Amino acid sequence: MLNTKQLVIGIDGGGTRTRVMVSDRQGHVLAYVEKGGASIHRDPLARDNVHEAIREALAAAGRTAAEVSGIAAGIAGYDKEEDLQWVESLTAVEGLDCPRWHFNDAVAAHYGALLTEPGIVVLSGTGSVIVAITEAGESIRNYDFHHYTGSGSRFISYNAVYEVLAGNTAPADSLLVQQLLEHWQVATVMELAVLGKAGFMPGAKERDRRFEQFTPCITAAAVAGSPLAQRVCDRCIQQMKIGIEMLALLFSSETVPVAFIGSVINSPYFKDNLTALLACGNHKTYTLPAPVFSPVTGSVLYAISQLSDGIRPAPAVMDNLRRSIHTRP
Numbered sequence: 138m139l140n141t142k143q144l145v146i147g148i149d150g151g152g153t154r155t156r157v158m159v160s161d162r163q164g165h166v167l168a169y170v171e172k173g174g175a176s177i178h179r180d181p182l183a184r185d186n187v188h189e190a191i192r193e194a195l196a197a198a199g200r201t202a203a204e205v206s207g208i209a210a211g212i213a214g215y216d217k218e219e220d221l222q223w224v225e226s227l228t229a230v231e232g233l234d235c236p237r238w239h240f241n242d243a244v245a246a247h248y249g250a251l252l253t254e255p256g257i258v259v260l261s262g263t264g265s266v267i268v269a270i271t272e273a274g275e276s277i278r279n280y281d282f283h284h285y286t287g288s289g290s291r292f293i294s295y296n297a298v299y300e301v302l303a304g305n306t307a308p309a310d311s312l313l314v315q316q317l318l319e320h321w322q323v324a325t326v327m328e329l330a331v332l333g334k335a336g337f338m339p340g341a342k343e344r345d346r347r348f349e350q351f352t353p354c355i356t357a358a359a360v361a362g363s364p365l366a367q368r369v370c371d372r373c374i375q376q377m378k379i380g381i382e383m384l385a386l387l388f389s390s391e392t393v394p395v396a397f398i399g400s401v402i403n404s405p406y407f408k409d410n411l412t413a414l415l416a417c418g419n420h421k422t423y424t425l426p427a428p429v430f431s432p433v434t435g436s437v438l439y440a441i442s443q444l445s446d447g448i449r450p451a452p453a454v455m456d457n458l459r460r461s462i463h464t465r466p
Contacts, residue, residue: 142206142235145444146194147436149245150175150187150212150227152263153349156433157190158464159198162206162441164450164457166464167198169433176214177223179263179342187227202232209238209440211245211432213264216280238443242432243268244276249435249466250396250428253442253449257384259377261288261407262399263349267377269384277387279380286380288373290352290401291345296369297355298348302330310365313358320351356404370406377402378414385421393421396428398466428466434458 144167149156155175159168172190174180187210195202208228215224224239243266247258257269265288267279279286287296300306301314314326321337323329338344358366385393395415397403402411415423430438437458441450458464 142204144198144200144205145437145440146191146205146208147245147433147438147440148175148187148191148208148210148212148228149242149431149433149436150183150210151242152176152179152213153346155183155186155190156431157187157194158433158437159194159200160437160441160458162444162454164437164441164454166437166458166461167200168194169461169463170194170197175212175227178214179345181342184223184226188230191228191230191233202230203234205233205235207236207238207440207444208233209240209245209436209443211240211242211436213242215239215241236443238439240439241266241268241278243278245435245439246398246428246432247276247396247435248438249430249432250398251394251426252429252455253438254394255388255390256394256396256426257381258396258398259381259402259411260398261286261373261377261402263290265289265292265373265399265401267380267384269387271387272389275387277384279384282383284376284380284383286373286376288377288401288407291348293355293369293373293401294348294351296372297351297365298329298333300365300369301326302333305365305368307364310358310363312361313354313363313366316354316358317351320347320354352401353404356401356406359406367406371410373401374407374411374414377411378418381415381423382419382421385418385423388421391422392424394424394426396426398428398432430458430464431466434464 147158155172173186243260359370
C-alpha cells in the first residue's frame with residue numbers, strides 16, 4: 138500500500154513570533170508561515186496562533202493534515218515537565234494523526250545552527266538560554282544549573298531604566314536618556330520614576346513588550362559609547378561567557394563550537410565583545426561557526442531524523458533545504 142504520509146512540519150515557537158515550515162522528507166520546502174507568539178506566558182492567543190499557522194502552512198503547500206508523518210515543535214517557555222500539557226495543546230490540530238515531538242525553542246535553534254553536531258548555542262533575543270549537546274548526545278541548558286544570563290531583551294531594557302532612575306548616568310548617556318524618556322512619553326526622569334512606582338503600565342505582557350521595544354536603542358548606544366548602555370550589556374555578556382564555559386566543561390573535546398542565535402546576541406556590541414572574551418575563554422578552545430539553518434529548519438531536521446530512527450539526514454536532504462530562502466538563519 139502506498140504511504141501517503143510524506144510530509145513533516147517544523148515549528149519555531151518564539152515568544153513574539155511563530156514560524157511554521159512544511160517540508161517533504163527529502164527536504165523540499167513546500168510552505169512557510171509566520172504568526173504571533175507561541176508561549177502562553179507571553180501571548181494569551183498562543184494556541185490559536187500556532188493552530189492557525191499550521192493550517193495556513195498546509196493550505197499554502199496544497200496538502201492535508203493526513204499527509205503529515207511527524208511534527209517537531211521548539212517552544213519558548215517549555216522549561217519544565219509540567220509545561221508539557223500546554224505545549225502539547227499547541228500542536229493538537231484536528232486531523233494531525235502522527236508523532237509529535239516537543240522541546241524548548243533553543244533545541245530547535247541548536248539543530249538548525251549546528252546540524253545535530255555537538256556544540257553550544259547561545260540564544261538571546263526575546264528570551265535567553267544557552268543549550269549544549271555533548272558528544273554523548275546529552276542536551277544540557279544553563280537553566281539546569283539555575284543559571285540565567287539576563288540577556289532577554291526586556292531584561293536589558295529594565296536594567297537600563299533602573300540605572301537611569303538610580304542616577305548612574307554620565308554626560309555621554311544624555312542621548313540614550315532622552316530616547317528613553319521619549320519612549321515612555323515623559324519629560325523628566327522624575328516623571329519616569331512616578332510612572333515606575335505605579336508599575337510603568339498595567340498588564341505584565343504589555344509592559345514587557347514596551348520594554349523590549351527599547352532594547353535596540355540600548356545596544357546601539359553601547360556601540361556609540363554610552364557608559365550606561367555598555368555597563369548593562371557587559372553584565373549580560375559576562376554571564377553569557379560564564380554559561381558557555383560552564384557547559385563546555387562537560388564536553389570531552391578540546392575544541393567546542395559555539396553558535397549565536399537571536400537579535401540581541403547578534404547585535405554588534407554583544408557579538409564583538411563576547412567573541413573577544415571567548416578568544417581567551419576557560420576550559421576549551423572555542424570556534425564560532427555561523428549558523429547553517431534557521432531554528433524552524435532545525436525542527437524540520439529533527440522530525441526527519443526521528444522518522445529515520447535518529448539517523449542524521451543525508452547530504453541530499455541538506456542540499457534541498459538550502460535551496461529555500463526560508464531556511465536561512
